[in-house]
Amino acid sequence: MISLTINGQTLDVPENTTVLKAAEQAGIVIPTLCNHKDLTPYGGCRLCSVDIQGLRLPATACTMLVAPGMIVRTESPALTRYRRTILELLLVRFYDAGYTHSNGSPTIDSQFAYWVNYYGIDMKSTMAQKPFRLIDSDPNPFIWVDKNKCIMCTRCVRACAEVQCRFVWTQAYRGYDLRIVAGADTTMLQARCESCGACVAHCPTGALDNKMSVKLGPPDRLVTTTCSYCGVGCQLDLNIKDDVPGGRVLRVTSNAKAPINGDHLCVKGRYGYDFIQSPNRLKQPCVRKYLLDGTARPHNRGSWVEVDWDTALDFAARGLRNARDQYGVHSIGLLTSGRCLNEENYLMNKLARQLLGTNNIDCCERVSHASVVDGLESGLGLNAPSNSLDDVANEAKSILMIGTNTSEQHPIFGVKLRRAVLWRGCKLVVAHPDFINMSEYAALRLVHRPGTEAALVNGLMHIILKNGWEDRTFIEKYTTGFQDFESCLDKFTPEYVAQQSGLDETSLQHAAEILATNRPMAIVWGIDLANYPAARRNVLSLINLQLLLGNFGVPGGGVIPLRTQNNTQGACDMGGHPSYYPGYQPVDSDATRKKFEAAWGKGLPTRPGLTATQMMSAAAEGRLRALFILGEDLVAGASNGSHIQRGLHNCDFVVHMAAFDSETSRHADVLLPGVTFAEKTGTFTNTERRIQMVHQAIAPQGNARPDWLALTELSRHLRRNNGDGDYSDWDYHDTSQIMTEIAALTPIYAGISHERLEQITCLQWPVKNLSHPGTPMLSMEHFAGGRGRFTRIEAAEADS
Template identity: 50%
Template sequence: MAGLAASFGSGAMTNTMEDVAENAKAIFIIGSNTTEQHPVFGTRIRQAVLRRGVELVVADPRKIDITEFATLHLRLKPGTDIALLNGLMNIILEKGYEDIEFVANRTENFEDFKANVMQYTPEITAEITGVPVEQLYEAAEILGNTKPAAVLWAMGITQHVVGVQNVRTCANLQMLLGNIGVKGAGVNPLRGQNNVQGACDMGGLPNVYPAYQAVINDEVRQKFEKAWGATLSPKIGLTVTEMMPSILEDKIKALYIMGENPIMTDPDTNHIRHCLDHLEFMVLQEIFPSETAAYADVLLPGVTFAEKSGTFTNTERRVQLVRQAVSPIGGAREDWTITAEIARRVLENGRRGVDAGAQYAGWDYSSPDQITAEVAALAPSYAGISFERLENGDRLHWPVKGSDHPGTPVLHVGQFTRGKGLFAVTQHIPPVELPDKDYPVLLSTGRVLYHWHGGEMSRRAKGLLEVYSQSLIEVNPDDAMKLGINGNRKVRVTSRRGSIEAEAWVTDRVPPGMVYANFHFPEVPANELTIAALDPIAKIPEYK
């Protein structure tokens, strides 16, 4: 969110998945295992390559499945994305592939950007990234001469201490090539969960209210105070990765966690356990007992996706209607009803005073469409979104500025949200931890096709477990030979923070000197190994 917001004025996928699949002539995937993490869209990309001859360039340290369809696989060293992108842009400028008119009319800070990129000669870039010079030229030629071209990325770009700068460098590339505001192009971050975009749109970030209206803006704050009848703080709050260490500083004494399993998914699990042990009070709202449930004082049973109605806003800014398919089991309730009842009880019994006459102060919703109506009233980009339009089959990508507005499938047509696009000056910074004599192998973590995140749902699916029943550590054959691994033995992986044991999968998917672990299985908690090193702006951990 933060990187694109700084470069363009809004942080979201600029084009739709259908548009990219149907109209792009070239696709550059960097830091996204698309066919495993977004398999439906991954299938459409494969079809675009096979049916339309789309040129596909993939930059990834691992030989992921999508590379089988790639024109070119740039197997860069982990954590060298900025150097790679700056090196490609150096060649684009050398060859004259840049869109001179777009740069002149729609961007600013080009000269400072150019001076920085000129430092990343092909030879220096190859030395930093491990990508041969000839491959750098081949990639630059494809991207420079094939339009429209779309750039896709996911957590392989963002989960670094330079995650925001990685994103801004991707934005630089597409501005340089004039691939913004046109069909089949754009910058397209693929979100890691079905409603990440929607959660952020609704103010699930510590610095904004719904629709990215800034907490520190007095006019915005007064608007929400009038609507909700409450006095609101002008201070920016904390991200989840800042909350945990704040517990040990006694700055946070209680947590209300909804649908999150930090014991499985936060970095440095042993530290997270210590933080939750120190916490005075915790409420956990979940669909199943999770590893975090052991630390909860109160468990509130929520419902699964099939048991509730409402909306998701997916990775392409499309608001999708969700209809209840089955009735909730036992005492489980829809999340919004639980939260609303807690709020009403706080108002009735607590010391939190509100103006009962304010339009949206009562928390007295009887259905999700009433919440959607409140969103439309307070969030300008959702102003024209209603249950009625969604039920009628309207495909609405925000911003939807009014009830008769068709939505905006392609962002930044003619003008950026911030006016002109801002070229950023970005520099290669190595990962916080690099291999040394004590820890000679680099670890990257992520997901596999058959499981999702902490595995609360996927590990309960018999069919998925039959296909992928245990955690596997990917080890390169050269490293396996040195270690004496035959592929059927367990390995112990140790970092400065902990150790895990799992079966080794000897495969050339990973390069020599690198191992890959997933975090789906509690008996192999990969995040016991990871470091809580954060991007200074977005506060996202360096999982990669």
């Protein structure tokens, strides 16, 4: 530690701490414009200059490192004059056209405007009197560019390079013509801008702004919530204006305290919010006219009639109950969603099992990853990633990325991996049949034939064993089945694998060396791998590779299967699975079933139910008579849309609850209007098992209702008696009560409550009790029997 004095206050700070950071730790504010906590210190604006005893001239606090015995003074009349002069000189080349004001003041109180006002400078009279650059000068659809307000702090340049790793912005020309340009003075999109908005978030003057909302004025309040796009689980601030009943979303901004993404967001999270207030939203419950008339169902189900909620729920309950009573509990199916809250998925599971008596419940998105999850369960006994995203991005020395286009499917995690490569020197090997964005950052790119993934991985393991790169100690202590597995690799020579995969032998040798000699190594895969032929076999091969190298139970190691939707993991955790109660407690276990029977006060089905795929086949064949679909467009999201449509058409009764009309809702008999993530409170669980709060920001649109509330009210129309269990009732007034029930019945969520998440932001399961800190990394003790299992993979010819 180094001792220094700032404004008479003695401080002890670590070595290599800047004076600015030391002052911040002491609560001393030093003005700055070019500095940002996420960016490399630049020292360009010089507004943070301070007096240091022994130096003749003021020094920039953002670049000056502390030294033993240093005496610093951050305020003096001379420093005040110095800073005023800097700001006045910047204003000479600054022009505010006033386009961002709605009530006589700027929409955004920029950092630059704050310091100008703080030092008593009148911006209007001091700044340039006319624009010298075009306003809104770039055709980027999301980012507003006004270089009249640029002060050359280069925060946009550094943000693009250091945060997003795209290098769109740079400085060009010299002298009086010096300015920030995109690429070689082209448009942003020509410079390969990804429109993430990092430059906007870091701009201190408003020279860069959000084009969609630049003229809408300031918000009345900010609501921090969790993004609903992908499985990364970024947090963001919804900027709300209360000028209409219930409020409206003006814009989305990043939140520096977000645990996963900090100040950063992707283009979807920052700019893809217009769907919340879309005029195409469903706003009123509807039922088919034949139901109201009491006649037979027409071939095309007939026309819609808007009704009140009580009427719609009564018809929904009647249709589900009639199917159960006439054809048995196996004639009903429920499909839940990776877009809905944990609490809503839990209620769907309870509705299916307690009130309807069936295990025919599944999450549509889970089916896409079913083979992957089956491989994880078989090889490791896990149902989720072993390590966290930040752990991989910060600790892995090499990464194998296979079957995922991460930059597009999970953009913020893709950015984290770019940073790992560029700023830490992590070695990235990309195995994908197509050229993807991450290929640009790879130390080695493997373009293999689709269907040869398992052969490729077996070939890598053959080379590893041949060179003695395996971790024998780990294998002996933490694995089973190694000898049987080892013998199956004999034929996977580099020559054989090259012939099968289309790769050259040198690339295979190089890939094996990178992954084996740069440990810990992590493996990342996504939906592309899940959709490849023999996905389960591919996953087992990847698990074999990590077991062989001893990459489990260590920071920067493990396997990261990336979930596609924002809460696919949570939907599975909450019992959106035909074989599991919440927390992956098997339905065919007598002890587990009795536990839930006691809690819910009802006898429960004893055998696993149908998967989503099996439900659609059963519906097409006339065996599934009623279907309740929550929050999903089955038809648009399926590769076999015609098969789904046939099943929906043949199903006697379909209830669909969603925020938008869709191809699926056209096959429904009852249509219930749901809400978006901005209109409800609860939790999501991201791809790394991280549970985070979702906060309601605006009132539901029209007469739409949150799914949990609609399900609670539906239960009142369905049930005949309450039962006598501790949790047999459905008297939920908010989602915190539902989470309390989840925690009581689900060991991996036992320490979760809304109150706790409000205090510490997020937790990663398993969370064993209310004092447990969560589990960012699953150690070997979490594996089945404390050991990973090697599996013989006889992959040979490419699958078709």
